[in-house]
Amino acid sequence: MFLLADYYDSFSCVGGSCLNTCCAGWQIEVDSQTLDMYREKSDSFSEYVRANLIYSEGGAKVRLTEERRCPFLNSENLCDIYTHWGDTYMGDTCCAFPRIIWQTPEVTLLAHSLSCEEVLRILFAKVSPVALCSEIAEGEKEIALDTLPNYSIYQFVLWSLEMLQDTSHTFGEALAAVVSMGLKSQTAMQSHDMEGMDNLLKQSDRVLSDVRRGYDVIDKSERVVEPLIASIVDSFWQMVHSRDSYKQGMFYWCEDYFSWDKNTRHQKILEHIKEYKVSAAHITFYRKLSAAFILAQSYRFTTEEGVKNVLQSCLLNYIILVDILPLFWNVEFGTAEYFARIAHIGRIFEYTGGWINDILAPAVAGETGADLDTYIAVLLLRYGI
Numbered sequence: 577m578f579l580l581a582d583y584y585d586s587f588s589c590v591g592g593s594c595l596n597t598c599c600a601g602w603q604i605e606v607d608s609q610t611l612d613m614y615r616e617k618s619d620s621f622s623e624y625v626r627a628n629l630i631y632s633e634g635g636a637k638v639r640l641t642e643e644r645r646c647p648f649l650n651s652e653n654l655c656d657i658y659t660h661w662g663d664t665y666m667g668d669t670c671c672a673f674p675r676i677i678w679q680t681p682e683v684t685l686l687a688h689s690l691s692c693e694e695v696l697r698i699l700f701a702k703v704s705p706v707a708l709c710s711e712i713a714e715g716e717k718e719i720a721l722d723t724l725p726n727y728s729i730y731q732f733v734l735w736s737l738e739m740l741q742d743t744s745h746t747f748g749e750a751l752a753a754v755v756s757m758g759l760k761s762q763t764a765m766q767s768h769d770m771e772g773m774d775n776l777l778k779q780s781d782r783v784l785s786d787v788r789r790g791y792d793v794i795d796k797s798e799r800v801v802e803p804l805i806a807s808i809v810d811s812f813w814q815m816v817h818s819r820d821s822y823k824q825g826m827f828y829w830c831e832d833y834f835s836w837d838k839n840t841r842h843q844k845i846l847e848h849i850k851e852y853k854v855s856a857a858h859i860t861f862y863r864k865l866s867a868a869f870i871l872a873q874s875y876r877f878t879t880e881e882g883v884k885n886v887l888q889s890c891l892l893n894y895i896i897l898v899d900i901l902p903l904f905w906n907v908e909f910g911t912a913e914y915f916a917r918i919a920h921i922g923r924i925f926e927y928t929g930g931w932i933n934d935i936l937a938p939a940v941a942g943e944t945g946a947d948l949d950t951y952i953a954v955l956l957l958r959y960g961i
């Protein structure tokens with residue numbers, strides 16, 4: 577049986593017309609089966625392919641060009657391996673992206689990575705909320721969800737999708753409630769405790785009122801919150817600057833930014849934040865995006881670290897979209913370029929895995945010495961209440 581995002585079948589790669597192709601900017605692994613097929617070939621193209629691989633024990637990865645592009649990506653942004661030999665010769669990584677497949681003996685979960693601009697465009701255009709649906713192959717029997725070993729994880733995911741897209745709460749409240757509930761229910765998720773999870777989820781109202789109460793007692797004065805947000809945004813830009821990706825020329829990164837001293841950078845960020853108005857259309861998109869992110873990352877809820885990391889990343893996604901992307905990138909919301917840039921940001925993080933360690937934790941500790949979870953609440957609620 578398959579569980580899939582309800583927009584899963586709408587995706588099809590736009591190939592050569594993609595503004596920010598996924599065949600650049602990150603490591604491309606070649607699985608051992610595909611590598612064996614390359615080794616068996618003896619034409620001149622196969623020599624070229626083999627010469628552009630970096631071999632390691634048990635596999636290989638593609639040797640990217642100086643511009644960090646896949647060498648098999650031609651000037652029309654099409655794959656030479658596909659053109660020469662067909663899709664059978666494309667490795668698992670290339671065939672699968674941006675699909676995320678979580679296979680368990682009973683059920684396969686299908687979702688998409690948000691590092692693809694076409695996936696983002698589909699989510700943007702989607703009129704109904706993001707949902708999970710099921711499909712069975714011919715002759716296969718439908719399985720009741722609550723008999724699955726991972727049901728407690730699905731319980732949390734389904735609850736989160738609903739909470740994030742329920743417009744009777746602000747988006748900030750909903751995000752804070754999802755983070756809070758996710759952290760509370762880690763044990764139930766890992767021990768497959770369906771009843772325990774059910775009891776926790778029945779307390780949604782309490783979680784929301786705790787979130788609001790927490791907001792009331794937290795010091796959210798400008799003196800505390802502003803340096804923290806400026807620091808997170810600044811850490812993000814420093815991190816991007818330390819990577820090569822911003823030099824690829826497809827994005828208009830603000831070079832001036834890196835010549836300013838820290839105080840000037842923070843001041844500019846705060847000026848921007850005060851001026852910037854998030855529209856209702858942005859919020860609707862971010863709700864769907866966060867729901868799709870939780871769904872795509874559900875396979876990581878099997879460990880305590882995974883739960884924490886996904887939920888904190890969900891928060892950072894939002895801060896980045898609201899406070900970073902529009903900061904110096906003068907690009908209109910909802911355009912092809914807008915999606916290409918968000919996908920690019922997603923890729924930087926998928927590649928580095930640096931969400932929490934590189935940005936949030938140093939920013940919080942450096943500026944305030946505060947504990948992370950308290951400030952997650954402050955940051956979330958800054959946007960929602």
Ligand code: SF4
Nearest residue numbers: 589590594598692694
């Ligand atoms: S990023 Fe998405 S649309 Fe673009 S080439 Fe990759 S799979 Fe296709």
